[in-house]
Amino acid sequence: MDFIIYVSDYIMPFIFFYIIGLGLLMKTPIYEEFIKGAKDGFKVVLDILPTLIGLMVGVGILRASGALDLLSKLLKPITDIFHFPSELLPVVLVKMFSSSAATGLLLDIFKEYGPDSYLGRLISIILSSTETIFYTMAVYFMAAGVKKSRYTLAGALVATLAGTIASVVITNLVF
């Protein structure tokens, strides 16, 4: 399964080659446009900075106090049944409610175990294949003034579960 890592190396360079090549062929002022777009990226990061500070402080406190270790010890008997690492369950559960809180926990995993460890790779893949459920539903349905969401939650849970199982299987196969 080495080719999956091999292909990964090509994805970003290929996207850049395609976009820039097309831009040159179409005689687009690519550099001016790049600069314009890059400024938007600044705004995005500045918007997440306060949230990230708040949540990293929260997770930092949880980690330093020993509460996270306690939690994963408590969860271990349950997660062992499903062959899922108990350290990652809090991240997956929190991700359903808040993306930024899950980011705080993700960074804690990177710090504790390293991004290239089994846990680090697995959580990277899980978080790239799922979206926050309750937050997204609240925002979308509230904006439309819809009260009964019918089978949305069931479908969202099915998709999230499928993504998580797929991530575990792929991580075990590839890395």
Add this chain to the structure above:
Amino acid sequence: MLSYLWGLMIIIGIIVGVFNGNIADVGNAAISSSKEAVTLCISMLGIMAMWTGMMQVAKKCGLVASFTKALRPIIRFLFPDIPKGHPVNEYIASNMIANILGLGWAATPMGLMAMKELKGLNANSDIASCDMCTLLIVNISSLQLIPVNIIAYRSQYGSVNPSEILMAGIIATSISTLSGVIFSVTARKLVSRKKR
């Protein structure tokens, strides 16, 4: 919701810290974590700006518009109840493309416009239509192909090859989206059969 989650993190952390005798570490962790968030955002500034810059070039070249057009048959299949040529088709397409390209903040406004139009099509009922359920399920199943922020975090914490997870992530996210789509299509069929 985040207020409770965040509040609980801090309160539980401090209580457990007192019982474990780690309270000095807790105070230090609060200070070092806040500094760390800023360092992280500085390296994220670079990666994120590079990505949004590239995407702006893609938009200018008409690449995004042609992807949106390519999405039309898929939207017809997923949302059979929407009349042809209705503006909501455009909103849904833009929402999906922005999600696929990792421009989540650009996706939400388009998704909200789509929801409002869908409500109009649903006689302003406060019960979700099948189209609304599908839109939400597909959105939550995560369409994003390149998780730019995760790559940024991986590189900040010393990954040797931050993008090595890309293909595995694409496979996993395709499986979650496919499951969401299968669920939505099946649920729609079951619901409409019950009506008849």
